[in-house]
Amino acid sequence: MDHNLTPELQELRRTVERFAHDVIAPRIGALYERHEFPYEIVREMGRMGLFGLPFPEEYGGMGGDYLALGIVLEELARVDSSVAITLEAGVSLGAMPIYLFGTEAQKRTWLPRLCTGEILGAFGLTEADGGSDAGATRTTARLDESTNEWVINGTKCFITNSGTDITGLVTVTAVTGRSPEGKPLISSIIVPSGTPGFTVAAPYSKVGWNASDTRELTFSDVRVPAENLLGKEGRGYAQFLRILDEGRIAISALATGLAQGCVDESVKYAKERHAFGRPIGSNQAIQFKIADMEMKAHTARLAWRDAAFRLVAGEPFKKEAALAKLYSSTVAVDNARDATQIHGGYGFMNEYPVARMWRDSKILEIGEGTSEVQRMLIAREMGLAG
Numbered sequence: 001m002d003h004n005l006t007p008e009l010q011e012l013r014r015t016v017e018r019f020a021h022d023v024i025a026p027r028i029g030a031l032y033e034r035h036e037f038p039y040e041i042v043r044e045m046g047r048m049g050l051f052g053l054p055f056p057e058e059y060g061g062m063g064g065d066y067l068a069l070g071i072v073l074e075e076l077a078r079v080d081s082s083v084a085i086t087l088e089a090g091v092s093l094g095a096m097p098i099y100l101f102g103t104e105a106q107k108r109t110w111l112p113r114l115c116t117g118e119i120l121g122a123f124g125l126t127e128a129d130g131g132s133d134a135g136a137t138r139t140t141a142r143l144d145e146s147t148n149e150w151v152i153n154g155t156k157c158f159i160t161n162s163g164t165d166i167t168g169l170v171t172v173t174a175v176t177g178r179s180p181e182g183k184p185l186i187s188s189i190i191v192p193s194g195t196p197g198f199t200v201a202a203p204y205s206k207v208g209w210n211a212s213d214t215r216e217l218t219f220s221d222v223r224v225p226a227e228n229l230l231g232k233e234g235r236g237y238a239q240f241l242r243i244l245d246e247g248r249i250a251i252s253a254l255a256t257g258l259a260q261g262c263v264d265e266s267v268k269y270a271k272e273r274h275a276f277g278r279p280i281g282s283n284q285a286i287q288f289k290i291a292d293m294e295m296k297a298h299t300a301r302l303a304w305r306d307a308a309f310r311l312v313a314g315e316p317f318k319k320e321a322a323l324a325k326l327y328s329s330t331v332a333v334d335n336a337r338d339a340t341q342i343h344g345g346y347g348f349m350n351e352y353p354v355a356r357m358w359r360d361s362k363i364l365e366i367g368e369g370t371s372e373v374q375r376m377l378i379a380r381e382m383g384l385a386g
Ligand SMILES: Cc1cc2nc3c(=O)[nH]c(=O)nc-3n(C[C@H](O)[C@H](O)[C@H](O)COP(=O)(O)OP(=O)(O)OC[C@H]3O[C@@H](n4cnc5c(N)ncnc54)[C@H](O)[C@@H]3O)c2cc1C
Pocket: 089, 093, 122, 123, 124, 125, 126, 128, 129, 130, 131, 132, 133, 157, 158, 159, 160, 161, 206, 209, 214, 363, 366, 367, 368, 369, 370, 371, 372, 373
């Protein structure tokens, strides 16, 4: 279904498909088992320009857009989701806030190295008591006028790419004051890695995405210059809503890739595996299951690409992005379950890619807005919210 893609995007898709097959597939199983971050693969993706895909060339980017990013994420996730989420979080959550809301000086300072993958950025929004309800942020930042510095205190949890050897910054949301009505003013502030008082915990032990980096972050009287404020004070809430709207398209493309990877593996296995004297794929029960899996992956692709086309065209895309994220994450979980079933006992063995896909699928219904949150957004866009 590449007919509506430009020749450049078709070529990009083929290049990343080959990269995923030749470079990621042979290495990722061992890294995943050992819970190791894929530094060498990330370096190669940096050399290919993937971390700079949707950013202008003047900042070291490739001059592409969210459609190009989605195409790449889908191809990566067909083979492995830890690598795909490392790119997604690096681009959508790490670099994009700086590109969209940063001053010229902030862009010049950070984007060139983020675009080459020399450093990774992270986005620290979630807290122990505020995930879906991210407006419940408790982290605070106080401006010390004597030194013209923000003083940040608080804890963030589940932050992707925040503690690797190449993490360069985390953009954190913090309450910087109160509006005249007494509402918290949430602002975004760039905190460079290694700033005194900024502590990164050991990686979480996760069910899936085991070759990606996820950490808890603590800020104890962390001081950064006043000019590290991203955009205007009090705009942090609006900023992360925008970032998450766009990020949903990227996660949806990633989920579609996982759903398609399950189809790829199942078709292969159904032809190879014999039971009762014939390939299991000659049974209609298996054929129908795989046909349904293909239908779901195909429809998920239509959904995320529709949202991406709208975003790129400057049209409203909020509802379509939420629909795509909700649908693609649901079918990723469906396809991972069915692919595992088709593989029988081998599907429960970590050496088979479908076992990894099964473990990696569940988070897609949770991260960057749970399925319930997507339903809330869709209903709100339909004028149904109270
Ligand atoms: C591996 C991983 C990586 C992550 N990376 C990042 C990152 O880089 N940056 C970052 O900021 N965050 C990150 N997160 C956090 C993630 O975005 C949150 O976990 C997610 O938004 C859900 O928040 P929560 O965990 O607090 O769940 P909660 O908000 O506590 O929700 C619990 C359950 O209640 C449901 N629920 C909540 N409110 C309602 C409602 N009003 N109506 C119906 N149901 C409701 C939810 O849908 C969910 O099922 C990551 C999480 C994980 C696991």
